Amino acid sequence: MASEVSKNLTLAVTSDSTNGGFESKGLGVSMEPSSDEVVLFVNAGAQTIVEPDLNMNLVADKYFEGGDIFQTNECITEGGDVAFIYHTARLGNFQYRFDNLPEGDYYIDLHFILEDSDIFSVVGANRPLQLVDSRVKVKMGEAIVVRFEGITGSPLVSEICMRKAPNLLDDGLNHDFLRCQNCAADIEVASVQRKVMRKKSVEKYEKKIQELTSQCQRKTDECYQAWMSLTSANDQLEKARMELENKLFQTSSLCRYEHDKKVWVAAVKDLSHRITVLKQDHSQLSLKAHQCADSVPDLNNMVSAVQALVAQCEDLKMKYNEEQAKRRKLHNQVEDAKGNIRVFCRCRPLSRAESSTGCSTVVDFDAASNGELGILNSGSIKKTFRFDRVFTPNDNQVDVFAQALPLVTSVLDGYNVCIFAYGQTGTGKTFTMEGTEGNRGVNYQTLVELFKIAKERNDSFTYDISVSVLEVYNEQIRDLLTTPSSSSKKLEIKQAAEGLHSIPGLVEEKVENIQEVWNVLLAGSSARAVGSNNVNEHNSRSHCMLCIIVKAKNLLNGECTKSKLWLVDLAGSERLAKTDAQGERLKEAQNINRSLSALGDVVSSLANKSSHIPYRNSKLTHLLQDSLGGESKTLMFVQISPSEHDLSETLSSLNFATRVRGVELGPPRKQIDTSELQKLKLMVDKAKHESRLKDESLRKLEESSQNVEGKIKGKDQVKELENKLTEQEQSGAITYQHKVRDLEDKLKEQVKESKSYTMTLQDKIEELERKLKEQEQYSDSTSLHLKIKELEEKLKEKDRRMSIATIADSSSSMKSSPREGPKHIGGSRDKKFINEVEQYVLRSSNLMNRETAVGYNLSKRLPRNSEVENVDNNENKSRKSDPPRPHHKGPTKMTKPAPASQRPVNHSRTSNQTQAFKEQDNKERVWA
Numbered sequence: 001m002a003s004e005v006s007k008n009l010t011l012a013v014t015s016d017s018t019n020g021g022f023e024s025k026g027l028g029v030s031m032e033p034s035s036d037e038v039v040l041f042v043n044a045g046a047q048t049i050v051e052p053d054l055n056m057n058l059v060a061d062k063y064f065e066g067g068d069i070f071q072t073n074e075c076i077t078e079g080g081d082v083a084f085i086y087h088t089a090r091l092g093n094f095q096y097r098f099d100n101l102p103e104g105d106y107y108i109d110l111h112f113i114l115e116d117s118d119i120f121s122v123v124g125a126n127r128p129l130q131l132v133d134s135r136v137k138v139k140m141g142e143a144i145v146v147r148f149e150g151i152t153g154s155p156l157v158s159e160i161c162m163r164k165a166p167n168l169l170d171d172g173l174n175h176d177f178l179r180c181q182n183c184a185a186d187i188e189v190a191s192v193q194r195k196v197m198r199k200k201s202v203e204k205y206e207k208k209i210q211e212l213t214s215q216c217q218r219k220t221d222e223c224y225q226a227w228m229s230l231t232s233a234n235d236q237l238e239k240a241r242m243e244l245e246n247k248l249f250q251t252s253s254l255c256r257y258e259h260d261k262k263v264w265v266a267a268v269k270d271l272s273h274r275i276t277v278l279k280q281d282h283s284q285l286s287l288k289a290h291q292c293a294d295s296v297p298d299l300n301n302m303v304s305a306v307q308a309l310v311a312q313c314e315d316l317k318m319k320y321n322e323e324q325a326k327r328r329k330l331h332n333q334v335e336d337a338k339g340n341i342r343v344f345c346r347c348r349p350l351s352r353a354e355s356s357t358g359c360s361t362v363v364d365f366d367a368a369s370n371g372e373l374g375i376l377n378s379g380s381i382k383k384t385f386r387f388d389r390v391f392t393p394n395d396n397q398v399d400v401f402a403q404a405l406p407l408v409t410s411v412l413d414g415y416n417v418c419i420f421a422y423g424q425t426g427t428g429k430t431f432t433m434e435g436t437e438g439n440r441g442v443n444y445q446t447l448v449e450l451f452k453i454a455k456e457r458n459d460s461f462t463y464d465i466s467v468s469v470l471e472v473y474n475e476q477i478r479d480l481l482t483t484p485s486s487s488s489k490k491l492e493i494k495q496a497a498e499g500l501h502s503i504p505g506l507v508e509e510k511v512e513n514i515q516e517v518w519n520v521l522l523a524g525s526s527a528r529a530v531g532s533n534n535v536n537e538h539n540s541r542s543h544c545m546l547c548i549i550v551k552a553k554n555l556l557n558g559e560c561t562k563s564k565l566w567l568v569d570l571a572g573s574e575r576l577a578k579t580d581a582q583g584e585r586l587k588e589a590q591n592i593n594r595s596l597s598a599l600g601d602v603v604s605s606l607a608n609k610s611s612h613i614p615y616r617n618s619k620l621t622h623l624l625q626d627s628l629g630g631e632s633k634t635l636m637f638v639q640i641s642p643s644e645h646d647l648s649e650t651l652s653s654l655n656f657a658t659r660v661r662g663v664e665l666g667p668p669r670k671q672i673d674t675s676e677l678q679k680l681k682l683m684v685d686k687a688k689h690e691s692r693l694k695d696e697s698l699r700k701l702e703e704s705s706q707n708v709e710g711k712i713k714g715k716d717q718v719k720e721l722e723n724k725l726t727e728q729e730q731s732g733a734i735t736y737q738h739k740v741r742d743l744e745d746k747l748k749e750q751v752k753e754s755k756s757y758t759m760t761l762q763d764k765i766e767e768l769e770r771k772l773k774e775q776e777q778y779s780d781s782t783s784l785h786l787k788i789k790e791l792e793e794k795l796k797e798k799d800r801r802m803s804i805a806t807i808a809d810s811s812s813s814m815k816s817s818p819r820e821g822p823k824h825i826g827g828s829r830d831k832k833f834i835n836e837v838e839q840y841v842l843r844s845s846n847l848m849n850r851e852t853a854v855g856y857n858l859s860k861r862l863p864r865n866s867e868v869e870n871v872d873n874n875e876n877k878s879r880k881s882d883p884p885r886p887h888h889k890g891p892t893k894m895t896k897p898a899p900a901s902q903r904p905v906n907h908s909r910t911s912n913q914t915q916a917f918k919e920q921d922n923k924e925r926v927w928a
């Protein structure tokens, strides 16, 4: 059943303000009846204009003053008509329920505080918001519920007051209206009842007023006294405060002084500590200074030692430089010894297709390790070829490159090198030069090695390496590194200077590591394939050329070199007849044949030492001009197939390669040997010349003695003359002895030098011989044997002449020996000694000639260093016809010149001696 709700609701706000209206934003009150409860909503969302109500203060006072404080929401009734609640909890939406109320009308007052809301700012801090006289009618069994809803913030409910309203239903009595001083409601009161109530209340209030007045008087007195005592206490307090402040000030200044004192003491302590430390430092430093002063001489020594070391280092550097130069020279000599053109033959394995068709092999590798290769015909060897190296199908890429490696070193030493692969299509030219990804060929390995050696030498050399890749197809040069737009440009060869060629416009890609090289090689090979329908066919019919340009600078002596390494994969060498070609194919084949035969012609001309080398007959030879012949080194791989079906092509390739290899048969350059021989010859000539001069002076001496003898007539005269002669002879003999001694010393030295030099030469030769041995074994022996024989003949002839000369010499010395004067003895000994030296020198040089020219033969004959002297001795013993060797007794053992009186004067003997000297001299001249 719906409750009857009073329309007379007021929302009041406690305030000191007495006029004007307040606008309460966000608070509203509504009442809704429900079935068994009367609900009072306090809604914070509504707009309500609140009227000020002065009485409200009184109501609030009353509640705060006299009201009990209840902590719960229980309904407490006092006399069954009023309920108070005082609640301090802060809540959001909440409700109070009042049950068991007796039936009747009730006033409900609400006091609550809303914080954080606009109401709060209107009402002021901690002042309650009041809602008074909400009158509700409660029937039997109904309850009153006060519900707060939609409230923002945290309301603090301070009071809920419920009062029983006077019964509105009249029982027929005459009613007066009494306005409630508390709530301003008109309360209907009966007139009698009103008088009694008024009297009672007047009395009650008067009594209360009196009590309050007296209480107020009392309180006023108390207040006055309290005020007075407070004032005096205040004065005393002020005084005490002043004193305290004074004291505090004094104390603080004292404290500050104490504190400052402490600080200063600490600072002084710290400073004195620092001074001690500084003193210690000072003494240590002065100690060190003394030590330094003491160590100055040591330091000077050290500086000079360091300087000496630096000088030593410089010296070592120079020596290292020299050694490097020697190494390069020797390396070059070894390379020279091997020949400037080398031919390696490589045979590929039978292909799968060939094996499956049961194709047989026509190549015999039994003597491959000796550089020999046999071509079989119906099981027996038909023809044998010899090359610098023969690689069987079992030899891998590393084995092959190991043999090409020395040439790579030559490029870094400043020599031009050309390595090319020649052979029939499909014999493995590309395999040898380029290789496959897992089996890199000569090109890649060469570049790896170049970078490796360049790195090893980087403290004495700087190297700039650049690469060009080009192709010669149909006698046209195509740059494979150029951009596609400019690839159509024709390249031509220009002569830059004498012996130097350049290709203007050719790309030279600078490379600094092997990865860059690999990129360039890839770029080249992919460019090669562009524009061709059949890549393999195109590649077979063009020459692919890789040019590596090495610019080197020697950091030690500033020498700069620029050398080239050509790596060429030639076009297939099939003969024209076999290609069975027409039109364009025929032209291609003709061009290939022309360029390959031009290559053959160039190397043949080089072999024949022809004055004109036909480089310009093809683009290929023209390009390679500065790397073929001259000081440059060439390596050719002749690639062959083992198949019986390719026999004729194989034979043709092998014949071509043999023609190329002919170049190597030219005599290797042996510059060192000739120059040394020349030196020794000069030394001998000098010695001979000196000896001749001495002979001349001797002869003059003898002539003058003969003249003197002829003039002697009287004894005194004779004696006088004899004395003069003796004196003359003595002085002449002494000077002569000195001269002879000097000469002997000189000769000894020369012999020693020549011996040691010969030994070093022999060492070098031995080393060369060891390296040559291999080479010599393969070389065509017939021409060498002829030369050896020729040289041996010459040697024998020389020996024969020499023995004749010595026999004549010995016979003449035999004749003059019985009465040889001191001068004569010295002269003949000198000559014999010279002869000995000459023979020895000639023997050595012959040996050297033979050794260098025919190292293979010499290796059997030439004694080792330690054996050289034994050989000499043996020769002494065995050659009885040789002139006797001089016995170096030294000048002390020389026979003293006899006085003229003791010597028989023998004119004929003297003239015989002179004659013998003359003969000997003539023989020597002939011999010389």
Ligand SMILES: Nc1ncnc2c1ncn2[C@@H]1O[C@H](COP(=O)(O)OP(=O)(O)OP(=O)(O)O)[C@@H](O)[C@H]1O
Pocket: 347, 348, 349, 393, 423, 424, 425, 426, 427, 428, 429, 430, 431, 432, 536, 539, 540, 571, 572, 639
């Ligand atoms: N020594 C070898 N070992 C193994 N396989 C080889 C050898 N030589 C060549 N081959 C193989 O034989 C085939 C032909 O070789 P390659 O292409 O190198 O011949 P080519 O002479 O360069 O031919 P073209 O003249 O057509 O360029 C290739 O498959 C190659 O891998």
